Amino acid sequence: MPEHLTIGLDKVIHQKARLGVMSILAAADPVDFNELKRRLKMTDGNLSTHLGLLEREGYIEIEKTFVQKKPRTRCRLTTKGRAAFQAYVERLEAVIHALPPETKSDGKRRPT
Amino acid sequence: MTSDERREALENIALIKNLMMETREEMSRSRGGWIAVIWGVYCLLGIGGSKLLMPPGYLEGIWWFALTAPAMLATILVARGMAKRQPPGQRRHTFHWFIKFWAPMLILAYTLCMFAAFLPGISVEYITVFILLVISTAYLIIGLNFAPEMTVMGGTGLAASILTAIFFLDISDVILSLLFGIGLIITGYVLNRKPRE
Numbered sequence: 266m267p268e269h270l271t272i273g274l275d276k277v278i279h280q281k282a283r284l285g286v287m288s289i290l291a292a293a294d295p296v297d298f299n300e301l302k303r304r305l306k307m308t309d310g311n312l313s314t315h316l317g318l319l320e321r322e323g324y325i326e327i328e329k330t331f332v333q334k335k336p337r338t339r340c341r342l343t344t345k346g347r348a349a350f351q352a353y354v355e356r357l358e359a360v361i362h363a364l365p366p367e368t369k370s371d372g373k374r375r376p377t
Numbered sequence: 378m379t380s381d382e383r384r385e386a387l388e389n390i391a392l393i394k395n396l397m398m399e400t401r402e403e404m405s406r407s408r409g410g411w412i413a414v415i416w417g418v419y420c421l422l423g424i425g426g427s428k429l430l431m432p433p434g435y436l437e438g439i440w441w442f443a444l445t446a447p448a449m450l451a452t453i454l455v456a457r458g459m460a461k462r463q464p465p466g467q468r469r470h471t472f473h474w475f476i477k478f479w480a481p482m483l484i485l486a487y488t489l490c491m492f493a494a495f496l497p498g499i500s501v502e503y504i505t506v507f508i509l510l511v512i513s514t515a516y517l518i519i520g521l522n523f524a525p526e527m528t529v530m531g532g533t534g535l536a537a538s539i540l541t542a543i544f545f546l547d548i549s550d551v552i553l554s555l556l557f558g559i560g561l562i563i564t565g566y567v568l569n570r571k572p573r574e
Contacts, residue, residue, distance in 0.1 A: 281392070288393045292400035304396070354393060361386045 274360070277322050278353045282307060282315045287350045290325060290342045298338035316340060324349055404459065410568030411455045417561030419448040424554030479515070486511040505550040506542040509534055509557060530564055 278287055285305045289296055302312050319325045324346030328339045342350065423444050427437040456475070489507035493499045513534030520528030537556055541549040 279389075281389075284389060284392060285396055288396035289400045292397040293404050296400075304399070354390075357386055357389055361383065361390065 274356050275349055275353045277318065277324065278349060280315075282311070283319060286312075286315060286319060286340075287324070287342070287346070287353075290340060291347065291350050295328065295339040295341035298340065301340065319346070322346075322349075409455075409459065410565040412452050412565070413561045413568060414565035415448055415451045415455070417558045417563075417565060419444055420554045420558030420561065424551055424558070428551060478518075482511055482515045500546070502546050502549060503542065505553050506538050506546075509538045509553050512557075513538060526564075526567065530560060533560070 278284055282305065286301060289301060289304055298312070298316075301307075301316075302309065305312065307315075316325065316327060320327050323343055325340050326343055328341070330337050330339075423441050426440045426444070486508050489511065490504050493501050493503045493507060513531045515531070516527050516534060517531030520526070520531050534557065538553060541552050545552055
C-alpha cells in the first residue's frame with residue numbers, strides 16, 4: 266500500500282504476521298505460543314521475532330512459566346495493544362470506504 | 378488509489394475477521410467438551426445408581442439430586458476457566474448469554490417435572506421425557522445459531538424422546554439416560570479434540 270494511503274495506519278500492526286497475532290489475541294486472552302504458531306503456520310524463530318517487536322511496542326505481554334517442568338509461553342494483549350488494534354481496524358475501514366468502488370491499477374477510475 | 382490497494386485493505390479486514398471468528402470458535406469448543414462429558418457421566422451414573430443401587434421410591438430422587446450438585450459445581454468451574462480465556466468485554470457478554478438462555482430452559486424443565494409429579498393426569502414416567510425434550514430443544518437452538526454439530530444431537534434427542542414416550546414409556550428413563558449419557562460423552566470427546574491443520 267503506498268505511503269499516502271497508510272497514513273494513520275499503525276506500521277507495527279500493518280504487517281500480515283503481526284496482524285494475525287493481534288487478531289488472535291484480540292479474540293482470546295491469553296494464547297499459548299504453540300497455539301499461535303499452529304494457527305499462523307509460522308516457525309518458532311519467525312513468530313518470536315514478531316512477538317518481540319509487539320512486546321517492545323507495549324502491545325502485548327509475554328508470560329513465561331514452567332508447567333510440570335516444561336516451559337510455557339503465553340501472550341496477551343495489553344490495554345495499549347487493544348486500543349491500537351481497535352484504532353487500526355477503524356482506520357482500515359475508513360481507508361476502504363474512502364476508496365472508490367472500481368479503480369484501475371493505474372489509479373484512474375473506470376468509466377461507468 | 379488502485380484496485381490492488383483496495384484489495385489489500387479488504388484482505389486485511391477479511392484476515393482479521395476470519396482469525397477472530399476461528400479463535401472464538403476454537404475457544405468455545407475446546408473446554409466446552411468437558412461440560413458435555415460431565416453431564417454425560419451424570420446421566421450414566423444417575424440411571425445406573427437409580428436402577429441398580431437404589432430401591433424404587435423417593436431415594437431415586439435424592440440420588441439424582443445428590444449427583445446434580447457436583448455436576449453443577451464442575452460445570453461452573455469449567456465455564457469459569459473458559460471465561461478467563463476471553464477478553465474482558467466479551468466475558469460479561471458470554472456469561473449474560475449463558476444465564477439468559479439456560480435459566481428459562483431450566484425453569485421450563487422444572488415446571489414440566491412438577492406437572493408430571495403433581496398433576497393426576499400426567500404420569501411421573503414422563504419426567505425424563507420432558508427434561509430431555511427441553512434439553513434437546515436447547516441443543517437445537519444452539520446448534521442452529523452457533524454449532525452445526527449440536528443440531529444433530531438436538532434433532533436426535535427430540536426424535537428419541539418422542540419415540541420413547543410413545544412406544545417405551547415404562548423404560549423411557551433407562552433408554553433416554555443411556556442415549557444421552559453416551560451421546561454427551563461422545564460429543565465431549567469430539568469437541569475436545571485438538572483441531573489439526
